[in-house]
Amino acid sequence: MAIAPSLTPQELAIMKVVWRLGTATVRDVHDVLRRERREDLAYTTVLTMMRILEQKGALSKAQDGDSRAHRYRPVRTQRQVMRSMVREFVDRVFDGAAEPLVAHLVSDRRLSASDRDEIRRLLDAKDAKDDKEG
Amino acid sequence: MAIAPSLTPQELAIMKVVWRLGTATVRDVHDVLRRERREDLAYTTVLTMMRILEQKGALSKAQDGDSRAHRYRPVRTQRQVMRSMVREFVDRVFDGAAEPLVAHLVSDRRLSASDRDEIRRLLDAKDAKDDKEG
DNA sequence: TCCTAAGTACTAAGTAGTTAGTAGTCATGG
DNA sequence: CCATGACTACTAACTACTTAGTACTTAGGA
Structure with a gap:
């Protein structure tokens, strides 16, 4: 099992x-x-996909308490997986450069004024963190 | 031909x-x-891929002046295509919400201090633009 | 008890993406 | 004038992804 298997669109859904x-x-x-x-x-399509996800190590499986069904649990958090997918996308499309991607997002009308304020807060927090860490 | 055919990884390369x-x-x-x-x-792999890109409408083809080879030209700019790919990614992975994606990028150590300054400039410019447009 | 509903595993088949071989065309240099 | 090299078109094959059918198992109610 790979450490961070990439997810196909349907698997992600x-x-x-x-x-x-x-x-x-x-x-x-x-x-x-x-x-x-x-x-x-x-139903069997979903079944098959979840079996694949389990084989990939994205889901773990246990017997459900009261039924015969399997109960699945994510192995990694959504945040962790999203992070991998963002990295992969940045590498593939922007050759690893995150800034041009942010530039696209900012210019593309998908961010509200309050989104922009939130981003400023994140940037400031990151600055402070970097300062502290040297 | 679709308006904005999506590009596979190799096609993008x-x-x-x-x-x-x-x-x-x-x-x-x-x-x-x-x-x-x-x-x-x-060589023929590249040939095949470029033929596919031409069929998709991503490249246009003309006879090269002095040789028998075809000369290909992008139909859309890199910026336009990147923008489509970013939209598609944001939709697929973040359900259309750009801000969480920016949050990932900011927190993920892939932005330098000067990248962050550049992003602030972009945000400010966007604010000004929105103000002007109402 | 035995039929049914809900579940699983296995298998198959279709579509898309990737890679590359083969055959054929054609200009041109010997 | 014809062999060679550069080029294209066509075709094929393999891998990955997606979807779903079939067969089998088992718990539980009529």
């Missing part, structure tokens, strides 16, 4: 549901996806 | 070379990739 629920059975995930997405996946 | 060169033949791109990458692709 499933992981997001599991993160939100904390832990989940195949049934849980299937119900949520059925409710929230246009095209609905077959 | 080729597009980057063409953007850098302005226009390019298959030979040009192959030479650059051979020089800059570990594993080298066969």
Whole structure:
């Protein structure tokens, strides 16, 4: 099992549901996806994807207490996985340079004024941290 | 042809070379990739990929002046394509919310102090622009 | 007890992405 | 004038991703 296996788009969609629920059975995930997405996946499709995620080491599996179903749990936090995916994206698309990506985001009308204030706070905090650490 | 066809990783790698060169033949791109990458692709692989990119509408093709080779030219600028790819990524991974992505980037040690200053300038410019536009 | 519902494992098949071989064209230098 | 080298088009094959069917298991109610 790789340390940080990358997730395909559909795998990510499933992981997001599991993160939100904390832990989940195949049934849980299937119900949520059925409710929230246009095209609905077959139950066995979700089953297969969760088995793959378990093989990849993204989910761990345990017997559910009261039913025969497996209960899955994320191995890494959403934050950790997002971080890997951002790194991979920055490397692939921006050759590792994060600043041009931020520039795109800032100029692209997807940030509100309060988002911008929040980012300033993060930047300031980072400055302070760097100062402290030398 | 879709307005903004998404690019696969290898297609993007080729597009980057063409953007850098302005226009390019298959030979040009192959030479650059051979020089800059570990594993080298066969000439015909690059040829096939560029044909696909032309079919997708990412490259346009014209006869080169003095040789029989095709000369390819990007249809959209790198900036435009990057922007689409960022949008797609933000949608897929962050459900459309750009701010959490910026938060990741800021906290992830990939931004230098001067990068942070540059981002502040961009944020300020955006504020000013929004004020002016109401 | 035995049928049904819910669950799993296994398997298959279709689509997309990647890589590269083969055959054919054509200009040109010997 | 024809062989060679550079080029293209076509085709194929392999890998990864996505989707879902089929067969099997088992708990629990009629």
